Amino acid sequence: MRTGASPAILEIDGVTKIYKNGRGIRDISFKLNKGDIFGLFGPNGAGKTTLLKILTGLCAADSGSVALFGSRITDRFELAMTGTGCVIETADAYEYMSGHANLKQAARFYKDLPAKRIDEVLEMVGLTLYKGEKVSGYSLGMKQRLSLAGALLSSPGLVILDEPTNGLDVEGIIDVRRIIRHLSETEGTAFLISSHMMNEMEMTVNRIGIMNGGRLIHEGEADELQQQGITMEEYYLAAVVKSREGVSHA
Numbered sequence: 001m002r003t004g005a006s007p008a009i010l011e012i013d014g015v016t017k018i019y020k021n022g023r024g025i026r027d028i029s030f031k032l033n034k035g036d037i038f039g040l041f042g043p044n045g046a047g048k049t050t051l052l053k054i055l056t057g058l059c060a061a062d063s064g065s066v067a068l069f070g071s072r073i074t075d076r077f078e079l080a081m082t083g084t085g086c087v088i089e090t091a092d093a094y095e096y097m098s099g100h101a102n103l104k105q106a107a108r109f110y111k112d113l114p115a116k117r118i119d120e121v122l123e124m125v126g127l128t129l130y131k132g133e134k135v136s137g138y139s140l141g142m143k144q145r146l147s148l149a150g151a152l153l154s155s156p157g158l159v160i161l162d163e164p165t166n167g168l169d170v171e172g173i174i175d176v177r178r179i180i181r182h183l184s185e186t187e188g189t190a191f192l193i194s195s196h197m198m199n200e201m202e203m204t205v206n207r208i209g210i211m212n213g214g215r216l217i218h219e220g221e222a223d224e225l226q227q228q229g230i231t232m233e234e235y236y237l238a239a240v241v242k243s244r245e246g247v248s249h250a
């Protein structure tokens with residue numbers, strides 16, 4: 001059971017970012033606690049990537065605040081990002097290097113990382129057999145797994161994943177879900193996972209946020225829906241349709 005006393009791992013408060021074309025995200029607020037697996041769902045263009053980019057410092061919000069592990073990213077970016085692993089959009093790996101060599105390169109950014117950690121994360125994502133092969137010969141799914149391995153290198157308390165099952169086959173999707181659940185249960189790692197493929201993630205998340213048209217139109221516990229006897233997909237479609245009707249009637 002989670003207590004309200006422990007500090008939030010991630011706290012987003014009133015985040016707004018509007019691009020020059022008038023689109024973007026408005027007034028987004030929610031919190032993540034230790035071990036939470038938060039699924040951020042929404043159709044294409046809902047604003048998920050914009051939010052994740054703000055959370056990881058890739059772009060700045062117009063207003064609102066983001067705190068990671070109690071530190072605001074605008075005040076103490078490096079401190080806030082310590083303990084956060086992320087994969088935003090397709091991660092770039094050096095194609096001419098092996099998977100292992102790529103991770104060795106990435107490991108240089110972290111102080112005091114034990115050498116065996118690289119093999120540990122490769123094992124977690126099921127790439128041990130292929131670790132010596134050049135990334136140029138990897139499938140998209142293998143590249144996704146390598147990105148995930150990179151995000152796990154520093155044993156982060158929060159992992160942010162943008163569309164983590166993109167390009168994965170069924171087995172790969174099941175593996176990614178297994179890794180996420182295992183780390184949440186055994187290490188208390190929190191995950192923020194954005195996806196427009198709700199059915200791929202609904203068995204993994206314990207909390208859901210639904211974005212549409214730049215707004216968070218629903219936020220709550222995943223099992224609330226089970227108690228109501230509706231699937232996450234049914235709820236999602238109803239929420240998105242309702243918010244569209246709200247906009248068109250406004």
Ligand SMILES: Nc1ncnc2c1ncn2[C@@H]1O[C@H](COP(=O)(O)OP(=O)(O)OP(=O)(O)O)[C@@H](O)[C@H]1O
Nearest residue numbers: 019021023024043044045046047048049050051196
């Ligand atoms: N750099 C940009 N300049 C102008 N508009 C942008 C920019 N990036 C995103 N947008 C717009 O902001 C809105 C939110 O886009 P965003 O990429 O965050 O959505 P998304 O939910 O991640 O969608 P997808 O699943 O397609 O990646 C969209 O209307 C998009 O067209």
